Amino acid sequence: MHSRGQNFAVPQASLTELVHMSAGETDNRIEWLENAALYRLRGRLLPLVFLDRLLQQPPRERTAPCDIAILNADGRRFGLVVDGLADPEEIVVKPLAAVLREIGYYAGATILGNGEMALILNPGSIAQNANVSLSSEADDGLGDENRTGHHDFLLVETGNRRAALPLETVVRIERIPRSRIERAGSRPVLRFDGQLLPLDDAASELIDAGDDPEAQTTVVVCRDGDRHVGMTVSQVLDVTGGKQLEQAGTGGVAGGITLLHDRVTGIVSLSGIPSLECVAESPAMEDFQPAEEQR
Numbered sequence: 001m002h003s004r005g006q007n008f009a010v011p012q013a014s015l016t017e018l019v020h021m022s023a024g025e026t027d028n029r030i031e032w033l034e035n036a037a038l039y040r041l042r043g044r045l046l047p048l049v050f051l052d053r054l055l056q057q058p059p060r061e062r063t064a065p066c067d068i069a070i071l072n073a074d075g076r077r078f079g080l081v082v083d084g085l086a087d088p089e090e091i092v093v094k095p096l097a098a099v100l101r102e103i104g105y106y107a108g109a110t111i112l113g114n115g116e117m118a119l120i121l122n123p124g125s126i127a128q129n130a131n132v133s134l135s136s137e138a139d140d141g142l143g144d145e146n147r148t149g150h151h152d153f154l155l156v157e158t159g160n161r162r163a164a165l166p167l168e169t170v171v172r173i174e175r176i177p178r179s180r181i182e183r184a185g186s187r188p189v190l191r192f193d194g195q196l197l198p199l200d201d202a203a204s205e206l207i208d209a210g211d212d213p214e215a216q217t218t219v220v221v222c223r224d225g226d227r228h229v230g231m232t233v234s235q236v237l238d239v240t241g242g243k244q245l246e247q248a249g250t251g252g253v254a255g256g257i258t259l260l261h262d263r264v265t266g267i268v269s270l271s272g273i274p275s276l277e278c279v280a281e282s283p284a285m286e287d288f289q290p291a292e293e294q295r
Contacts, residue, residue, distance in 0.1 A: 001069060001082045004057040007118035008082070009091060009110060010069060014123040016077075018085060019068040026062055031172055033154075033236040039068060039079050044152065045167065045239050046070070048079045049130045051121075054105065073123035076132045080123075089113055093120060105129070153242045153267070155260055156220065156233040158202050164242060164258055164265045165231065169222040173236060177214045178206050181232075187274060190219065190230055197221065199230045200273050206232060224270035231268060 001008050019039070021029055030048065031038045037048040048068065052060055060066070060083065068079040091110040100106050100119070107122040152167040174192075181188050181203050188203035189196050199219070206217055219230045242258035242265070256267050 001067070001080075001085050003051040003055070003082045004060070006057070007086075007112060007116055008051070009112075009118045009120045010071065010080070010123060011107070011120070012088060014071045014073055015069055016072050017070045019070065019079070020085075021066055021068070023065045024063055026064070026066060033173055033239070037081075038239070041070065041079075045170075046077060046079050047130065047132050048081055049126060049132075050081045052083075054126065054129070071123045071127075073127040073132075076124075076127040078127055078130065078132045080121075080126070086112075091118075091120075151242050151244075151258070152239065153258060153260060153265075154220065154239055155237040155265070156231075157235050157237055158231075158233050159205075162237070162260075162263070162265050163233075164260055164267045165220060165222060166267065167239060169224065169270060171221045171223055171228060174219045174221065175216050176219055178212075178217050179214060181206060181217075184276070189276075192221070192228075192230070195228075196276060197228060197230045198273050198276055199232060200268075203230075203232045222270055224273070227275065229270050229273045231270075231273075 001010070019041075029039065031040065031045070037050070038045040039048050040046070050060075052058065064083075066081050066083060067085045068081055069085070070077070070079050089112065091112070093108040093110055096106055096109055100109075104125050105122055106119050108120040110118055110120060112118050153164040154167055154170050156163050156165060176190070181190055181199065183189070184196070186204075188199040188201075188206075190199055190203075191197070218233050218236060220233055220236070221228055221230050238261075240260055242260050245254045245257060245259055245264070246252065247254050256269065257264055258267055259265070
């Protein structure tokens, strides 16, 4: 593989698959949680590490074509974003100079079949530096078939409380100015990709807050059955696995809550966000105010 004109190699034992993204696809297929990049691989979000940023190389354009090497470093799964890939080949590992060993990202060096030199990356060191946590499949040594009651959630903060969004419902995450939130009757809505998106009640507090309308807020767009809804959050905290809890005495599953990071956390009920049909039937619909008029 290569990044900004330099050659690199990874151990084939750490490589699980390769993903290519053409020019322009990166904006649609790479998702962002605050400043962390993620790639949705078969319905699950995978943390991304950009090799050029890691090595402090000149940054690549966000819309430029790239390849993602999906790596597994002792249970830590992540995608390494590089400029391009080369054919696999057998190599002879040569020791590193002391100055390169101190960097910590390299396991050795080699001479490629074309005579060029390549540094061999250490996926484990890269994962630790990027704070990649153990994947849910590796937690406690359990496979998916043994993880009954475990589900993946997007952990968010809304005001002073934490909440969990089922990860399979999350479509995308957007940072928007508060001025884009409008009202349809008494309900907050957002014009999103040419369509109208109903928002949760927390958006009403933003409209009525009276502070800077251009201040940024985060909207998590979720799939609720056949519709999309939006939830405004203060910040996105983590993507993590949750565990069902039982009610004392009954042994029954406690609904609407999960255990995340050893804390009981409420699961957001997306069905509680009124549909646009309900908004349209509201007598207050005549009070619809575009964002420009609200300001």
